[in-house]
Amino acid sequence: MSVPDLVSGARDGDPRAVGRLISLVEDESPLLREVMAALAPYARTARRAHVVGITGSPGVGKSTSTNALVTELRRAGKRVAVLAVDPSSPFSGGALLGDRVRMQDHALDPGVFIRSMASRGHLGGLAWTTPQALRVLDAAGCDVILVETVGVGQSEVEVAGLADTTLVLLAPGMGDGIQAAKAGILEIGDLFVVNKADRDGADEVRRHLRTMLALADRGEGAWKAPIVKTVAATGDGVAEVAAEIERHLGWLEESGELVRRRTRRARDEIESIALTRMRARWGDVHGRSELDELADAVVAGESDPYTAADRLLDVLGA
Amino acid sequence: MSVPDLVSGARDGDPRAVGRLISLVEDESPLLREVMAALAPYARTARRAHVVGITGSPGVGKSTSTNALVTELRRAGKRVAVLAVDPSSPFSGGALLGDRVRMQDHALDPGVFIRSMASRGHLGGLAWTTPQALRVLDAAGCDVILVETVGVGQSEVEVAGLADTTLVLLAPGMGDGIQAAKAGILEIGDLFVVNKADRDGADEVRRHLRTMLALADRGEGAWKAPIVKTVAATGDGVAEVAAEIERHLGWLEESGELVRRRTRRARDEIESIALTRMRARWGDVHGRSELDELADAVVAGESDPYTAADRLLDVLGA
Structure with missing residues (x-):
């Protein structure tokens, strides 16, 4: 298929066309220049997708939470994309994925597009390929794009830079509450979710987080990041997460922060x-x-x- | 003091001159251009410092190990610098340091230069300032420069990019053996140290690591990363670590890898x-x-x- 065909296919919501375009991004294809030029006009006309970054240490239940959130968003009639980004090792080029199978709950739903993307790191890595994949998904008419990162550290900070709303997942018993806070997690989170809230220690994680957030208060008019408790495996609390994501989007629009964040992304x-x-x-x-x-x-x-x-x-x- | 005075002071091993030059690096001073031009000729004449990166998750005993290693290197008569790099959060500009006090064992030793450096991230961050600080310390006649990173994830990979030899610290009971391996740690380590080896699980960490390393074997002629057990708090095993660091330097020189690594650093x-x-x-x-x-x-x-x-x-x- 030619680039104009792929772009018009993606606009019509054809998942294969969307998949092919994202493969071009992943492969750092020379055709991308033409693809992006063809997509640009749609950015002007369409209501843009809400990009939600999901981050958290391994073991907090990121996959389960993403899955549960997709169910919730579908219930509200939204078109959803899940982009699972693997920052890989810059040395091996190997992928860490493989657990994507668990998204099979939504595999047959035409309103959900799921894609893992490895950053092969030939050029700019994650920071280079992800925004272009977001443009493709946006043009394909997604209402919400969930960007889930595999890995920790710098990649979380990068995801925050790419998202309109960043959701930080924590869980009791990970012993990493304080570490997470140190690693800059506090500053990047627009919404904190304490998952596995049926386990011992969930209230303590929340209390600790609340104290840290109070210290890091950004002052009058700033967004106050809420903390929601969930049990993603049963769906408990997930509706509240979806509602808070929506509320944050409202704040972003009213405060002018949405345009600021998107302009910063375009600059980068x-x-x-x-x-x-x-x-x-x-x-x-x-x-x-x-x-x-x-x-x-x-x-x-x-x-x-x-x-x-x-x-x-x-x-x-x- | 003028730049030529500072450079000649640093060459004479005056710690205040060295400290002032590193402050210029940290502040991203416009004088750096002049400083670097004045330092370049010394790179030609001097036997260059061996740059050893020390990385590992919080809690593995990084500070204690660095301290013990300095003691060992001093025993061998080497001039040593410790550069503790804090990659900070790109958002707050805040520093995570404060535990540098524990290096007081060596505070009065004129053969040891200790410096914490925050990467303020105005320009290129860690990747921008650290190599320039290394140039200053090299010109000041250090035999070994230990670069210790505060933090996890991407910063570890960056440190590996800056070092001749990368030492990866692990400890039992951290539950992060596998995570560390996933995060690309296996590929960056030239030497693995299982610290707190007097605790339960140390042999298991070593065995696990050995299996992983065997799988990642780089083939004929490649460096085979050794695994050393230590109890840094008592000094047990630290002499062996120092010996392995020296052995790795020998391999780097013979294999031509030293020049390759340094050229790559200069390119970056x-x-x-x-x-x-x-x-x-x-x-x-x-x-x-x-x-x-x-x-x-x-x-x-x-x-x-x-x-x-x-x-x-x-x-x-x-």
């Missing part, structure tokens, strides 16, 4: 495409290059990194 | 300085800019990210 996206193109000229992708020669000179003590950077910019004609 | 460093300079032109640092205008157009659906990236490169004259 434009910049990373530009950087990728420059890297190709410097030879980050192909064999030996100007950059290699300069690095040799720095290692040999014949040049310093600043002088080398000047030379590199000269190569660009910049 | 040059590139990030060049990118920083371009970002300044695009207005990543100052007010509204060409990039802002382009991002608005993309959000409004009037342009797409690829076309916007082209426009951005036009601005650079590239």
